Amino acid sequence: MTILKTSVAKKVAMALSGLFLVIFVLLHLAINLTLIYPGKEAFDAAVEFMATNPFIQLMQPILFLTFIFHIGMGIYLEWTNRSKRSVKYVNNNPGVASTWASRNMIWTGLFVLLFLIIHLFNYFVPFKTQEVPDHYALVIRLFKNPYYTLLYVIAFLALGRHLSHGFQSAFQSLGTPREKCNKALVITGKIIAFIVAFGFSAIAIYFYFN
Numbered sequence: 001m002t003i004l005k006t007s008v009a010k011k012v013a014m015a016l017s018g019l020f021l022v023i024f025v026l027l028h029l030a031i032n033l034t035l036i037y038p039g040k041e042a043f044d045a046a047v048e049f050m051a052t053n054p055f056i057q058l059m060q061p062i063l064f065l066t067f068i069f070h071i072g073m074g075i076y077l078e079w080t081n082r083s084k085r086s087v088k089y090v091n092n093n094p095g096v097a098s099t100w101a102s103r104n105m106i107w108t109g110l111f112v113l114l115f116l117i118i119h120l121f122n123y124f125v126p127f128k129t130q131e132v133p134d135h136y137a138l139v140i141r142l143f144k145n146p147y148y149t150l151l152y153v154i155a156f157l158a159l160g161r162h163l164s165h166g167f168q169s170a171f172q173s174l175g176t177p178r179e180k181c182n183k184a185l186v187i188t189g190k191i192i193a194f195i196v197a198f199g200f201s202a203i204a205i206y207f208y209f210n
């Protein structure tokens, strides 16, 4: 696409896709929290709403394409950044200039991708293709599997690290002046990252033990 030819346009598109995915993840967490409170009826009703509401139906392919775009562009940007990084320093101490999360966006992202593929097959495909009488029961059954819950928790810790850098990075890509909002954005990003990592993991661990 010609509109994505400049590197600024690519960064802006990456930032917008990332922020769109953040909104999706937060909505998803709000729905998952109904598993614990108020419980089964509310969760089943929320799933029913998501499966039948025309606006949500319209958003589903947009969400899917956003994921594909974000992943493809993430891999492309990482690839081009690596090939440009030809200068190597003898006393290279990467921790001084950048954070672990910022240097490992591709790895945290790829781990989330691995989880997404497994999650799609375990959860979304049965929802779409089989007559699942009880959505709640399907979720709880998955959380009772220790391997699934372990992978789930690690994936959301990875997503937390991804967002602890990604959220503020997205605003920088969109041109937010560094000195003005940087501190507030860094703190907001870390709070969102913590809510996502802790929220999803806590739900899985809760159902594993209860």
Ligand code: HEM
Residues within 6 Å of the ligand: 011, 014, 015, 016, 017, 018, 019, 021, 022, 025, 070, 071, 072, 074, 075, 077, 078, 105, 106, 108, 109, 110, 112, 113, 159, 162, 163, 165, 166, 167, 169, 170, 171, 173
């Ligand atoms: C729900 C899942 C995800 C969310 C919420 C998310 C969110 C974000 C956000 C907000 C950014 C910052 C964009 C910017 O710097 O302008 C970002 C960057 C990035 N994401 Fe994701 N992401 C997700 C999944 C993935 C996946 C599956 C990959 C797989 C490759 C990935 C790879 C990357 C990479 C490599 C960057 C850094 C791009 C760069 O600035 O050079 N992300 N992500």
